[in-house]
Amino acid sequence: MTRYSSDNGPGNQRTYNEEIGQARQQLFQGQLVYTDARSLGLVAGAEPRSFRVDILGRWRRAKPGETQAPVSAGAQIGVKLHCSGAGVRCIPLSSERQNVLFKNDRATWMWDVSAQRAGKVSVALTVTAYFRESDTVLIEKPPVTSRVDVAAPPSDNSLFSWIKDLWQWVSGAITSLGGLAVSVSAIVAAAVMVIRRRLPGVDADEAGTTERVRGVGRRPGARSAREGHSRLGRPRTRLTAVGSLRPGRRRGVPREPRE
Structure with a gap:
């Protein structure tokens, strides 16, 4: 906690305490809306997913994939996202500290969250109200921690x-x-x-x-010469009907005249 000296502030501890007390009394209840870590759908080695935090002076209905909670507003607010496990990275895309001084104010924080390997990931969100632009903490909300699974690629x-x-x-x-x-x-x-x-x-x-295309155009019942030979075995021979020749007579020999 930062204290003022006679060169840059109230000049004594009593005045300092009074200013801190007045600043805390000016705080009012706002709304904290943040991304549900379970809805991130983290996959090892995949593209980063967006994690968003909104602090509003007035309440609004949370959307699907969001979680809400009360938070102290009416001061300069700092929001941090702490990530650990499974090679996870949380890259901030906005300023850490922003002003939410009145009930019509609204501030937004964004992070890119990614993981390098499958496993368990811990995501902790910390919200702090500061005294003016100093590092003096007026009030800090207990960390909101979530544990999620990172899927394998x-x-x-x-x-x-x-x-x-x-x-x-x-x-x-x-x-x-x-x-x-x-x-x-x-x-x-x-x-x-x-x-x-x-x-x-x-x-x-x-x-x-391909086989069906080859069969197109072939007449039903048509068989190749090879198929015919395979079924018959050998060419057919014309047989002379038995009994067409009389005994002792050969074809082509003239008949002898009867007496």
Whole structure:
């Protein structure tokens, strides 16, 4: 806690205490609205997720994915987000201290939250009201702590990985062409080919389709010469009906005249 000296303030401890007491009496109850850490959906190695904190002089209804609580306002407010576990990082995107002096005031804080590996993450939110622009603390709200799970990244066989690989391939193809005009239809056709190669069962479907196309135009019942030979075994021979020749007579020999 910072104290004033005779050179820069009230000049004595009694005056200092009176000013601090008056500043605390001017505080009023505001609303703290912050992102529910469980709704972040953290994934190891994925893009950062936004964590937001709003402090308002008047209350409003919390939206889905938000949590609310009472907080002291009417002073300069400092908000900190402490993150630990699973290689988590909380990068502030706004000033740590902002003024919420009146009931119509509103201040917003933002962070980018990301994690490097799967596991448990602890997120603690601290709200502090300061005396004027000094480091003297008027009142500090107990930390609001949440523990959430960081999911493992998707496997290489997932759709997310396919799309990522496909995009990298298309980007590389455009770059390698050196800025030349690229046909959109050609890129789309190539993308479809890559996806069909990755999808299971496509080869079998293509084989079945090819076989059906080959069968189109063949007449029902038509058989190849090879198929006919395989069924008959050997060419047929014409047989002479038994009994068409009389005993002792050969074909082509003239009949002897009867006496």
